[in-house]
Amino acid sequence: MEITANKQGDITILTVNGKMDASNATEFEAKVKEEMAAGANRFVVDLSQLAYISSAGLRSMLFLAKSVKTSSGAAVLCGLNGVVQEVFKISGFSALFTVCDDRQQAIQSC
Amino acid sequence: MIKNLGLAGKLILFILTSTTLVFAAAFGYNHLVARRIVLKGVRETTMNLTRATAYRIESVLRSVEQMPRNLAATLEEHPYTRADILRDVKDVAKNNPNIFGSAIAFEPYAFEPQQRYFAPYAYQKGNDIALAYLNVEPYHYFYMDWYQVPRELGHAVWSEPYYDEGGGDIMMATFSVPFYRNQNGKRTLTGIVTADVALNWLQEIIAATKVYTSGYAFLISANGVIITHPYQKFVMRESIFSIAEARGDKNLREIGRRMIYGDEDFVPITDFVSGEKAWLSYAPLATSGWSLAVVVPEKELFADVNTLSVKVVLIGAIGFLGLFIIIAFISRRITKPIASLAATTTEIARGNLDVELPRVTDNDEVGRLTRSFANMRTALKEYIADLAATTAAKERIESELKIARSIQLNFLPKQFPPFPDKTSFEIFATLESAKEVGGDLYDFFLLDDAHLLFTVGDVSGKGVPAALFMAVTKTLMKGMAEPGMPPSRLLELVNQELARDNDAMMFVTLFCGILDLRTGVLAYANAGHNPPVIIRRQQPPQWLEMKPGFVLGGMEDTEYETASLTLLPGDAMLVYTDGVTEAKDMADELYSDDRLLATARDFATLGCEAQVQKVLASVKAFAGEAPQADDITILSLHYLGGE
Known part of the structure; x- marks a missing residue:
């Protein structure tokens, strides 16, 4: 898994590649903590390159959702597809976030 | 095997091995050079001795030659009568103690036209000089070697030595000189003057030639026949070539060839009497074409060098022993703390971490090593204690986890x-x-x-x-x-x-x-x-x-x-x-x-x-x-x- 962070205005765009499972989900959590410590509280998470997400991965997404809720920020997901989209749908995590099709829309809705 | 040796053993082995090698090299070189020096000296003295002996024989032979040569010259220049001839031939036999007998042998009809053969022969008989004629049948001097060889060659020659059957079985050699007279303005062979020489004095001279303890000399004729030799069986029966042939000794044959050729040299040979290694020097006798050889046994030649070498080896062995003791002492001293440290660490490796480490006061490598070991042991003890505690905790947790798991599963309805x-x-x-x-x-x-x-x-x-x-x-x-x-x-x-x-x-x-x-x-x-x-x-x-x-x-x-x-x-x-x-x-x-x-x-x-x-x-x-x-x-x- 690989996480890259970009800034567009005060929006932090996190792009996640590969597979997010128990072995690396805490990296995402750490990244979110790091960005929030630097003052960010509005996130767009681009998951178009994410191939798989386990329950541990969902937990780190829950962390993101709770964190932005506490700091009155926002988190918008985009680019969900395939298995990942299915997991988000079944687990109800789709309802936890604003979900957009592409990054442009996500930035606008954030 | 070396692998299992202790440090001290290895030190002793390597140092002594290398010392021995160095000593052996030095000793070998010294021995070789000493031999070479000795050989050089021996070559000089032996060659000189050989030349001197040859010269002594030569001078005798030359004095023998003098009488017949003078007589031949007189016969060529002056007229003579039968009485002159008889007197002259008696004089030759009488005046030189080395000359046993002398003859003047004429060509057929050369002395008197009506007498075909004329050859008066004077010889020592008791204290007197006897006279005989060689033209008595069946002794036909005209065909004898002593007559034919100088006649054909046209100059004076020494015959091969021979045993004179009539003269008391003594070894003899004959010196023959041809003489010429003018006939019809032409130099014509007229006869041969001879002198028979007993060779017992030759044997005495050569037998007196002593080199070292058992060194000896021998003489060979122009054909290689052995004239004198301490081993009597060879004399007149063997030649240097027949011996070389019998022994299959090519080297000896080559030496024989060079001897009769008139060379002189100092060469190694295998002594054909004793079969031992020896050195041989030879020099020619120019007048007769004979060659004198002096043989020196190698073991006598190098006796001194060998004695010295034995002493040097002995000194080396004693030094080796001393060195062994010193190195053993030093290496034991150096490795003793290592050995005791090794014993202690073996004990530690076995798991006994409470064993006492050897006490060290020095700050050398062994001291530092021992202190490092002490630190390591302490760290190891702590680590093991930690590990034991962690393992115990982990085992406890794991067993608790198992229990938790079984409780968890028992939670679920399982009756069907x-x-x-x-x-x-x-x-x-x-x-x-x-x-x-x-x-x-x-x-x-x-x-x-x-x-x-x-x-x-x-x-x-x-x-x-x-x-x-x-x-x-x-x-x-x-x-x-x-x-x-x-x-x-x-x-x-x-x-x-x-x-x-x-x-x-x-x-x-x-x-x-x-x-x-x-x-x-x-x-x-x-x-x-x-x-x-x-x-x-x-x-x-x-x-x-x-x-x-x-x-x-x-x-x-x-x-x-x-x-x-x-x-x-x-x-x-x-x-x-x-x-x-x-x-x-x-x-x-x-x-x-x-x-x-x-x-x-x-x-x-x-x-x-x-x-x-x-x-x-x-x-x-x-x-x-x-x-x-x-x-x-x-x-x-x-x-x-x-x-």
């Missing part, structure tokens, strides 16, 4: 059929644990006579936290369920409990259904769980239609919806966790929803337990050797109706 008096439904469930403690759960119980609650869930993550969370979830479900309560309400209540103060942010996906056993109406709610498979009688299996609901424990105040459908007798339902659909094979491929649906179709008509076992077997067959990563839970419910 669970309600033997109920005929309206069948239910069967199994939970196949992964190696790690997982968080799957299933449960079912009767809310009242007519309502069956069943649930399947999966806690996020693994290990003790998941197991605890699972236990809490199951307990809450059972504790909060009440007859008449819709499943969505139950999930909301349980979620509220789980989500409160959930700092670890754990959650559980869970499907909950409540079946009215009288009507077949199934009310159900879903908290983020995989959709169950519904298998209606005579129809292909399909996914249960569900509204998405958020996982339990994720967020407080989450709301759930209850959906419902009516089961007809013979309809069935398969509820499972993602341990089924996300089971992986060796190629990392997922079992997948599609495969599950296909499997459900294959076993649609089987009873509850058989259906569950078949699906489980299908999943296991798919995974093959791949390790099971997650718990696998399968629950099958068949509605039979008729309550």
